[in-house]
Amino acid sequence: MRKLLLSPSAPRLLLVWVLALAALLPFLGHLAAFGRLFWFADELDMVNEFDRLGFGRWLWLMFAENFVPLFKVLWGGLVFGGRGSYMVMLAVLWATHALNVGLLAAWMRRARFDAFAFALAGLVFGLSASNLETLTWSIQWSAVLAVTFFLLAGLNGSPSEEAGAPGRPRRNPLGVIIPCAASALVFSRGVLTGLIMGLRMLDPTLRPPARWSRRLLVAAGCAIPSLAVALVIYAHTAGAHPASGPGAAHWRDKVGFGLWFFSLNPIVPFLAIAPENWGIPAVGWPAVLLCGLGKAAVIAVALAWSSPAQRRMLAPLLALDLANACLLGYGRGEADLGHAMSSRYQYNALLCFAPFLGAALSRAADRLVPRGGLRVVLLPALLFLAAWESSRRWSALLPPWVEWRGGGSRRLLLGTNPVPPGYDLVGIPFLDNVRAKELVDKYNLH
Numbered sequence: 001m002r003k004l005l006l007s008p009s010a011p012r013l014l015l016v017w018v019l020a021l022a023a024l025l026p027f028l029g030h031l032a033a034f035g036r037l038f039w040f041a042d043e044l045d046m047v048n049e050f051d052r053l054g055f056g057r058w059l060w061l062m063f064a065e066n067f068v069p070l071f072k073v074l075w076g077g078l079v080f081g082g083r084g085s086y087m088v089m090l091a092v093l094w095a096t097h098a099l100n101v102g103l104l105a106a107w108m109r110r111a112r113f114d115a116f117a118f119a120l121a122g123l124v125f126g127l128s129a130s131n132l133e134t135l136t137w138s139i140q141w142s143a144v145l146a147v148t149f150f151l152l153a154g155l156n157g158s159p160s161e162e163a164g165a166p167g168r169p170r171r172n173p174l175g176v177i178i179p180c181a182a183s184a185l186v187f188s189r190g191v192l193t194g195l196i197m198g199l200r201m202l203d204p205t206l207r208p209p210a211r212w213s214r215r216l217l218v219a220a221g222c223a224i225p226s227l228a229v230a231l232v233i234y235a236h237t238a239g240a241h242p243a244s245g246p247g248a249a250h251w252r253d254k255v256g257f258g259l260w261f262f263s264l265n266p267i268v269p270f271l272a273i274a275p276e277n278w279g280i281p282a283v284g285w286p287a288v289l290l291c292g293l294g295k296a297a298v299i300a301v302a303l304a305w306s307s308p309a310q311r312r313m314l315a316p317l318l319a320l321d322l323a324n325a326c327l328l329g330y331g332r333g334e335a336d337l338g339h340a341m342s343s344r345y346q347y348n349a350l351l352c353f354a355p356f357l358g359a360a361l362s363r364a365a366d367r368l369v370p371r372g373g374l375r376v377v378l379l380p381a382l383l384f385l386a387a388w389e390s391s392r393r394w395s396a397l398l399p400p401w402v403e404w405r406g407g408g409s410r411r412l413l414l415g416t417n418p419v420p421p422g423y424d425l426v427g428i429p430f431l432d433n434v435r436a437k438e439l440v441d442k443y444n445l446h
Contacts, residue, residue, distance in 0.1 A: 019119060019123065020122075022127070023098040023101040027091075037090065044439065046058075059076075065237045070185035078092060084443045090138065093138055096141065097135060104151055107151060113358070120386050125350045129391060130270045130343060136398075143347055149183035150183055153176045153180050173217070177218065184229040191229050193320075194225055197316065198219040201216075203315075255329060256337060258329025258333070258340075260337050262325035264287075266354075280339065302355075412424060
């Protein structure tokens with residue numbers, strides 16, 4: 001421990017923890033607003049299902065297009081463990097988010113990005129108000145956990161490439177395989193983790209070198225659970241979902257949705273999110289093409305100016321971003337194109353793009369800003385600007401969002417006894433008031 005604290009990399013390791021803790025600031029700074037949120041839509045539906053079917057049977061049933069027994073164990077266990085408190089659900093969700101910020105920064109540090117690069121990535125990813133839906137709705141813990149396992153797989157599969165710290169000759173493959181399987185079992189698009197990490201194991205530049213027989217075995221261990229879950233999902237949704245049926249048409253719409261997702265996210269919602277549109281501004285194809293070219297330019301610059309070790313870290317993130325665009329285009333292609341900028345999609349988009357932005361700006365500063373007084377002032381100023389721009393909209397966004405996602409339901413289910421008959425719950429029109437009140441009382445939902 002003493003050697004670690006005295007090593008030149010100790011300040012950068014400390015920065016990883018600082019970034020993880022800083023990610024909690026929006027939650028802690030608006031704790032009263034978060035405390036007014038309430039069980040919403042799919043959450044009440046899941047409570048209703050496990051109450052009606054029994055917890056054990058419910059675990060193995062599809063949830064929409066998701067086969068997520070591990071997520072159901074964790075989420076359902078938290079409902080009981082937290083004694084029905086929605087604030088407990090949100091606190092765990094935000095703690096997982098903070099962990100993800102720390103894991104991302106640690107992975108970038110291991111790949112020998114400088115402190116500015118991973119600090120900027122951590123601040124943009126950690127503080128962004130465009131994550132509004134993901135970080136205010138416990139059902140989105142599913143997507144956040146999938147990111148956790150993706151980052152764990154990436155970090156465990158990367159040798160320590162810090163200066164003066166030689167890579168380990170061998171790594172336990174379970175440190176990669178288990179997170180890949182877990183990611184597939186908590187979120188439908190979590191199946192991408194195993195496929196991407198499996199391909200990564202086949203990268204001939206990966207260090208330290210290993211026998212190809214070993215690499216193939218690890219790659220198969222990563223990919224097979226994901227493929228199995230993907231087949232289960234397909235078997236249960238083919239023909240039931242318009243976008244996955246055998247006669248699905250409108251490929252132009254699907255490709256268009258995917259292009260909008262990849263080109264516009266996360267920059268356009270990040271800059272344009274406002275209470276009246278929730279990150280879905282009015283844009284057209286010219287803006288899509290311009291933003292797509294700009295995003296591609298940042299990615300290209302980051303890759304061109306990065307070292308081989310850094311490119312090995314960035315490549316899985318780019319693959320995840322592109323694969324998400326393909327899956328969303330395929331599954332959501334018949335929706336309005338503007339929905340490609342939905343707040344719930346920003347978490348992965350920010351995760352994938354923020355490291356490229358940090359890397360590109362860091363190398364640009366190396367080339368354009370001489371070392372000395374200007375650099376000492378400019379780089380912290382850029383970090384402060386990134387943190388401010390990322391977090392400043394939370395205050396404006398939360399009040400109307402909380403009223404929609406909590407205020408009305410709290411007044412109906414906690415403030416009225418008996419509740420009036422009817423179907424007045426926002427987001428779940430098929431659950432009647434009386435049944436919802438029964439669930440609230442039985443599970444102490446508050």
